[in-house]
Amino acid sequence: MKCQRCSKPATLHITxxxxxxxxxxxxxxxxCAKKYLYASAGKKAGKGGGEMDDPGGKVCEACGLKFVxxxxxxxxxxxxxxxxxxxxxVPLLESIHGDAxxxxxxxxxxPKGKADQHELAHAxxxxxxxxxxxxxxxxxxxxxxxxxxxxxx
Amino acid sequence: xxxxxxxxxxxxxxxxxxxxxxxxxxxxIRLARNLADVPFTTRASPAQKGxxxxxxxxxxxxxxxxPKLDYLSVAGLPPLDRLFLVERQLISRELANAxxxxxxxxxxxxxxxxxxxxxxxxxxxxxxxSGLALDEAWDTIDKVDDALEARLSYAYHxxxxxxxxxxxxxxxxxxxxxxxxxxxxxxxxxIEKLFRSLQKIxxxxxxxxxxxxxxxxxxxxxxxxVTLGKDEHTLLVEIREVIDVALKYERxxxxxxxxxxxxxxxxxxxxxxxxxxSATMITSEETMELLSAVRLGIHLNxxxxxxxxxxxxxxxxxxxxxxxKLTGQVLDGxxxxxxxxxxxxxxxxxxxxxx
Numbered sequence: 001m002k003c004q005r006c007s008k009p010a011t012l013h014i015t016x017x018x019x020x021x022x023x024x025x026x027x028x029x030x031x032c033a034k035k036y037l038y039a040s041a042g043k044k045a046g047k048g049g050g051e052m053d054d055p056g057g058k059v060c061e062a063c064g065l066k067f068v069x070x071x072x073x074x075x076x077x078x079x080x081x082x083x084x085x086x087x088x089x090v091p092l093l094e095s096i097h098g099d100a101x102x103x104x105x106x107x108x109x110x111p112k113g114k115a116d117q118h119e120l121a122h123a124x125x126x127x128x129x130x131x132x133x134x135x136x137x138x139x140x141x142x143x144x145x146x147x148x149x150x151x152x153x
Numbered sequence: 154x155x156x157x158x159x160x161x162x163x164x165x166x167x168x169x170x171x172x173x174x175x176x177x178x179x180x181x182i183r184l185a186r187n188l189a190d191v192p193f194t195t196r197a198s199p200a201q202k203g204x205x206x207x208x209x210x211x212x213x214x215x216x217x218x219x220p221k222l223d224y225l226s227v228a229g230l231p232p233l234d235r236l237f238l239v240e241r242q243l244i245s246r247e248l249a250n251a252x253x254x255x256x257x258x259x260x261x262x263x264x265x266x267x268x269x270x271x272x273x274x275x276x277x278x279x280x281x282x283s284g285l286a287l288d289e290a291w292d293t294i295d296k297v298d299d300a301l302e303a304r305l306s307y308a309y310h311x312x313x314x315x316x317x318x319x320x321x322x323x324x325x326x327x328x329x330x331x332x333x334x335x336x337x338x339x340x341x342x343x344i345e346k347l348f349r350s351l352q353k354i355x356x357x358x359x360x361x362x363x364x365x366x367x368x369x370x371x372x373x374x375x376x377x378x379v380t381l382g383k384d385e386h387t388l389l390v391e392i393r394e395v396i397d398v399a400l401k402y403e404r405x406x407x408x409x410x411x412x413x414x415x416x417x418x419x420x421x422x423x424x425x426x427x428x429x430x431s432a433t434m435i436t437s438e439e440t441m442e443l444l445s446a447v448r449l450g451i452h453l454n455x456x457x458x459x460x461x462x463x464x465x466x467x468x469x470x471x472x473x474x475x476x477x478k479l480t481g482q483v484l485d486g487x488x489x490x491x492x493x494x495x496x497x498x499x500x501x502x503x504x505x506x507x508x
Contacts, residue, residue, distance in 0.1 A: 011359055014352070034321070063192045075273070078192040079308035079316040082323075089320060093313070096321055099382025102314030104325040105295070107302050117311060124190045146190070150306055 003029035005036075034074045060084035062128045080125050109150060120149040154223050156234050160478055164241050164281075165265035166332075167465040171284015174461070175452045176403050177396070178332040178372065179283055181242070182290045184298055185317045185326035186276040187308040193318035194271045199254045202271050206255040209270045212304035213259045219297045220261035222268060227257045233483070236474035242281065248272045266297060273318050274326075276301070285396060287329060287389045295385075314381060324381030329392050333399055336371040336449045337406035347402060351375065356395055370441030370468075375399065411453060422450030429467075430501035434487075435494040440471045459504065467500060 003010045010027035014036070028036060056068035065077030067085050076082070082089060093100040127142040163169075166179035187193060188208065191201055210224050227235060227248055235249035244258045248269050256271035269277040278301070280294040308316040314324040322328070338344040348358050357378050375395060377388050410418055425446035429435075448464045450456045469475055471493050477484050480492050 013348075013358065034319070063196055065196065073195075075195050075318050076193060076320070077196040079187060079189060079310075082310055082313050082316055093320055093323065093381060097324065097379045097381040099379075101312055101382060102310070102324045103382060103387075104314060104327075104384035105298075106314070107307050107309050108299065109302060109306070127190055128192070146306075 001027050003027065003032050005029075005032040008032075055085070055088045058085060058088070062125045064132075078128065080121075080128070083121070116149060120146065123149065154225055156225075156237060157478060159237075159241065159264070160475065162264070163462065163465055163469065164243075165263050165283055166242055166281045167462075167469055168283040169460075169462040169465050171282060171286055173400060174284040176333055176335070176400050177285040178334055179281060180286045180290050180329070180331050181279060181281050182287070182294050182327065182329045183277055183279040184294055185274040185315065185322045185328075186278065186298070186301070186305075187316055187318070188275050189306045189308040191275070194252070194256075194273060194275060195318060197271075202255040205275050206257065206270050208305065209268070209276060209301075210257075210259070212301050213268060215304060216297070216300040217303070219300045220263070220266050222259035222261055222266060224259040224270075225257055226255070228253075228255055233474055233477060237478060240469065240472040240474050243267050244269055245272060245277075266293065268297075268301075274322070276305075285331065287331070287393055290329075291385060291389060321378075322380050325383075325385050325388065327380055327385055327388055328376050329389055330374045330376035331392065331396050332372060332374050333396070333403070334370075334372055334445070334448060335399065335403050336445050337410055338403050339371050340410065341406045343402060343406060347399060350398075351395060354391075354395070356392070369438065371445040372441075407449070407453060415455075418450070418453065419455045422446050422455050425450070426456070426501065429497045431498065432494045434490045435497065436490055437471060437473065437493065440493060440497065441468070444468050463504060467497060470496060470500075 001010045002008070004027055006029060008029035008031070011030050012028050012033040014026040014028065014033065026033075026036065056066065056071065058067040059065070060077060060081045061084065062080035063078035065081060067088060070076055070081070070085070076085075090100050123142050123146050127139055127146060130136075130139040130142060166181070171177070171180075188205060191197060191205055194202065194205075197205065206226075213222050213224060216222075225238075227238070227244060230238075232250075235244070238244045238258065239246055239249050241264060243260050243264060244267075248256055248258070248271075252272065254271065256269075258267055258269050260267035265281050267279045267281075269279070278294060278297055280290045280297070282290045310316055315326040317323045317326055335344060335347075338347060351358055357376050359374050359376075375392065377392055379388070383391075425443040429440070429443050429447070444464050444467060447456070447459065448461065451459055451461050451464065470479060473489055476489060476492055476496065479496065482488075482492075484492055
C-alpha cells in the first residue's frame with residue numbers, strides 16, 4: 001500500500017476516532033505520519049493561545065537550529081534544544097505523551113544535585129559553542145570541567 | 154565479520170520458542186540514547202559522526218556484563234549486505250539506506266542484542282526475544298544500557314528524561330514491540346475491531362518491517378506510542394495487558410475455526426503446502442501468505458511433521474537478500490521469484506511435507 005500523501009510505502013495506519021462512532025482511516029509513510037501527528041498536535045496545543053508571538057525565529061545558541069526548522073523536519077538539532085525551545089516543546093510533549101515530566105530510570109553517573117546538574121548542562125553548551133567557534137583552548141578547559149562534574153556520581 | 158556465516162542461523166527472533174509462541178512470534182525492546190555534548194545525528198558533521206562512532210564503539214568493546222557485541226560499519230557495506238541485516242531485523246531501513254556518513258551496528262552471535270550507532274539517535278539499543286518476554290527483554294536491555302552509560306555521558310534532562318532527536322521518543326526512550334501472528338482474526342474479520350480498540354489507548358499497530366501492506370503474512374507489531382511521563386515498568390504492563398487481550402481473541406477465533414470449518418481449514422493449509430512445493434514462480438508476498446496458513450495449520454494440529462521453526466526458516470530464507478546469498482547470485486525481481494520457488498520446492502521435498 002502506498003502512502004496517501006507521497007509515493008513511499010505506507011507504514012503507519014492511523015484510525016482517527018470521530019464523533020458519532022465514525023472513523024477516519026489514514027495510510028501514511030513514517031515521515032508523512034509524523035508531519036500529520038505534529039499538525040494535529042499543534043492544532044490542539046494552539047487552542048486558546050494567540051498566534052501573535054510566533055516562535056519560529058527562535059534559535060538554539062548551542063547548535064544554531066531555528067525553531068521553524070524543527071517545525072518543518074520534526075527533528076531537533078541537539079540536546080540543548082529542549083531548554084532553548086522549552087516553552088514551545090512543553091505543550092507539544094503534553095499532546096504527544098499526555099504528560100511532560102519524565103518518570104523512569106536515569107543515569108547512575110553524574111551529579112545528583114540540581115545546581116551541579118545545571119552547571120554541567122551549562123558547561124556542555126559552552127563546549128559545543130567553543131568547538132563551533134574553534135576556540136580550542138577554552139574547549140580543553142571545559143572538557144576538564146565536564147569530566148570532573150560527570151565523575152561525581 | 155563474515156555475514157554469510159549468519160545465513161544458516163535463525164536469529165533470536167525466529168527461534169520459534171518462548172511463552173505464547175503459538176501467537177507471539179517475538180518481543181523487541183529498544184532504547185534511544187544520545188551523547189550529551191554533540192549535536193543529534195541529523196545535525197552532526199561527518200567528523201562529529203565519526204567521533205560519535207568511535208566513542209560508542211569503544212564503550213561497546215569495553216562494556217562489562219553484556220554479551221560480546223561485534224561492530225560492523227554499515228557505511229562500508231555493499232547494498233546486499235545492508236538489506237540482509239534489515240531482513241534479520243538487526244538494522245532499520247533508514248540506517249541501511251536513507252542515512253549517510255559513519256554509522257553501524259554492533260550485535261552478538263545470537264542476534265539477541267544490537268546497538269545501532271548514528272541512526273536518528275546516536276544509540277538505538279535493541280533486545281530481541283522469541284515469544285512473549287517483555288520482562289526478560291527489559292532486564293537485559295536495562296543492564297546493557299547501564300553498562301554503556303558507565304562509559305558514555307548520555308544526554309539526560311531532569312524534567313524530560315533521556316533526550317532524543319524526535320520528541321516522540323523522549324523520556325524513557327523506550328519502544329516495546331510485540332510481533333503477533335493473527336491469521337484467525339484476519340479470517341473472521343475481527344482484526345479491524347481489535348485495531349480500533351488499540352488505537353484508542355495509544356498503541357500503534359503496523360505490519361512486519363513496517364512495510365507496505367498491513368496484512369503481510371498476518372504478522373502485526375503492537376508497540377507503545379507514549380515514552381514520556383510513565384516509567385518503563387508501567388509502559389510494559391500496559392502493553393502486556395493489550396497483548397493478553399489480542400491473545401485471547403486470536404485463540405478464540407482459532408477454536409471457532411476448528412469447530413465450524415475444520416475441513417475447509419485443513420484444505421486451505423494443504424493447498425498452501427501444495428503451492429509452496431510446486432510453484433515455479435512465487436513472490437515474497439504470496440510466500441508470506443501461504444506460510445501464514447502453514448503456521449496456523451501447525452498450531453491447530455492440522456498437519457503433522459513440520460516444526461514451527463521450519464516455517465520461520467522458509468520465511469527468512471525466501472526474503473530477497475537471503476535468497477541472493479543462498480544462491481550466490483545477484484537476482485532481479487523475476488529471477489528472484491523463480492529462485493524463491495525453486496528454493497521452496499527443494500526444501501519442502503527434503504522435508505517430505507508434500508506427500
